[in-house]
Amino acid sequence: MNKWMIKASALALGLMIANTAGAVKFDKDVPANIQQQMVEDLKFMSEIAGNGATKFHKEIFGDVSGAAYKTFFETRISEVGMNACGGGSAVACVIPFFNPNKMWLTKNFVQFSHPQVARSMVVYHESRHSETKNGNWAHDNCPVPFVDETGKEMVSIWTGAKLAGEPACDSTYKGSYGSSTIMLKNISKFCANCSEKVRMDADIYATDQLGRIDVPAVKAAMISDFNAVQ
Amino acid sequence: MLSSNQSRKIVFLGLLVLLIAGAAFFFLRQQTTDPGAPIDFQQSNYPNDFNSAKEEDAGVDVLDTARAQVQQEIINNSMAELSEADQVKFQSFIDVATSGRDNDPRIDKDLQNLSPELKNQLKSYYRNLLPEKRNERGFISFLIARDFKTSEDLDFLREIFAEEPCLSMSDCKSLTPRDPHMSNVDDISLNYPQLAALYQIEKQLQNKAAQILNDPALRTQLRATLAQAADSSVPKVREKAEQLQKKFSL
Numbered sequence: 001m002n003k004w005m006i007k008a009s010a011l012a013l014g015l016m017i018a019n020t021a022g023a024v025k026f027d028k029d030v031p032a033n034i035q036q037q038m039v040e041d042l043k044f045m046s047e048i049a050g051n052g053a054t055k056f057h058k059e060i061f062g063d064v065s066g067a068a069y070k071t072f073f074e075t076r077i078s079e080v081g082m083n084a085c086g087g088g089s090a091v092a093c094v095i096p097f098f099n100p101n102k103m104w105l106t107k108n109f110v111q112f113s114h115p116q117v118a119r120s121m122v123v124y125h126e127s128r129h130s131e132t133k134n135g136n137w138a139h140d141n142c143p144v145p146f147v148d149e150t151g152k153e154m155v156s157i158w159t160g161a162k163l164a165g166e167p168a169c170d171s172t173y174k175g176s177y178g179s180s181t182i183m184l185k186n187i188s189k190f191c192a193n194c195s196e197k198v199r200m201d202a203d204i205y206a207t208d209q210l211g212r213i214d215v216p217a218v219k220a221a222m223i224s225d226f227n228a229v230q
Numbered sequence: 231m232l233s234s235n236q237s238r239k240i241v242f243l244g245l246l247v248l249l250i251a252g253a254a255f256f257f258l259r260q261q262t263t264d265p266g267a268p269i270d271f272q273q274s275n276y277p278n279d280f281n282s283a284k285e286e287d288a289g290v291d292v293l294d295t296a297r298a299q300v301q302q303e304i305i306n307n308s309m310a311e312l313s314e315a316d317q318v319k320f321q322s323f324i325d326v327a328t329s330g331r332d333n334d335p336r337i338d339k340d341l342q343n344l345s346p347e348l349k350n351q352l353k354s355y356y357r358n359l360l361p362e363k364r365n366e367r368g369f370i371s372f373l374i375a376r377d378f379k380t381s382e383d384l385d386f387l388r389e390i391f392a393e394e395p396c397l398s399m400s401d402c403k404s405l406t407p408r409d410p411h412m413s414n415v416d417d418i419s420l421n422y423p424q425l426a427a428l429y430q431i432e433k434q435l436q437n438k439a440a441q442i443l444n445d446p447a448l449r450t451q452l453r454a455t456l457a458q459a460a461d462s463s464v465p466k467v468r469e470k471a472e473q474l475q476k477k478f479s480l
Contacts, residue, residue, distance in 0.1 A: 168410040
């Protein structure tokens with residue numbers, strides 16, 4: 001085979017790889033304001049600088065650092081599109097059977113007034129669902145009954161809908177609820193260039209999401225991880 | 231049986247197709263955006279954002295414009311009441327609140343040790359915000375609670391705890407169905423102004439308990455504020471307030 005034929009095929013292959021590596025790609029129907037919000041949120045995460053990290057965080061993400069968070073996201077999600085994500089108040093989702101490496105955003109992404117770190121928690125939670133080799137970290141069905149530490153049944157605030165039996169829990173710290181909780185707790189504790197608002201928000205949302213871990217020993221291990229002296 | 235010349239031609243054609251396909255794939259694909267770089271709107275693939283709004287969207291746009299005008303009037307009136315130094319701080323607040331960039335360094339650099347006049351304008355801004363603006367409301371609640379020094383500050387926080395609960399992110403007055411998958415995020419955001427206030431009250435008490443609790447006026451108002459929070463119909467707010475009442479004997 002001629003040398004130029006080899007070079008031509010390498011060039012073609014290289015072009016195809018270059019198009020898929022690195023940056024996130026938006027579908028044409030993602031409105032400009034949603035693209036801007038997503039880019040800003042990812043930029044915020046990519047600029048975080050930390051001065052420590054817990055053991056579980058190192059295991060899942062590495063350091064508390066923008067570079068680690070950028071790599072985590074970009075090695076899981078390569079495309080972003082628009083979808084209703086089942087409707088309701090969903091902000092984002094991943095539909096693994098359709099395309100595990102594509103994140104879908106809803107109009108709620110910009111219309112709902114969530115703090116920035118809460119939106120980032122959702123995005124990173126969903127990105128964890130892209131991991132086909134880990135069964136997409138499918139959620140557990142919450143236990144029946146599903147009670148908190150005081151013995152009260154876990155319900156949605158207004159509808160009173162019980163979480164018991166719903167696929168809305170994790171039995172491992174490595175799943176989507178667990179990993180995003182660990183990420184936010186570490187941001188709250190170790191982010192050296194985050195505003196007090198960001199650190200507070202990270203703490204509030206992470207503490208609450210810990211309630212979705214339905215195995216007491218795993219929850220206790222996570223709390224121990226957060227409180228370990230560095 | 232193909233000759234070697236014909237085989238070479240077939241291979242060549244195959245590689246040419248591959249090369250053309252690769253080039254087309256690369257250049258004709260949708261917009262690529264590097265999260266690390268600022269977005270260039272000229273590259274947007276959604277060129278008709280502003281020109282092809284549907285009728286119902288046009289109605290919303292008109293409403294949004296009217297609200298924006300009212301909001302700007304409020305800002306202008308507030309600025310007129312403030313000293314030059316406070317105007318700078320108030321502008322910082324507006325920039326952060328409207329951009330949603332919660333990691334803006336001005337939050338900690340400019341927006342601490344707020345004057346009573348600036349706090350009054352922030353409180354006024356809060357009262358004029360749509361209830362669905364949970365992050366903006368929570369931001370103000372955070373600023374006042376982080377810096378509470380007077381009974382008036384605590385009374386403002388009491389007002390926040392006395393609000394009707396916000397029932398959904400799209401419309402505080404309407405209950406909408408929620409997917410339990412991420413309903414925890416909504417639950418917190420719906421009560422964010424109240425939870426941010428309680429978080430900061432606890433922090434202030436942890437750091438300056440003696441200073442706060444030995445001031446009779448502050449102690450009385452703090453007790454009233456926490457009592458209001460403990461009366462909330464939202465379990466998360468109620469339970470946190472009760473925890474603080476017990477912890478600090480209030």
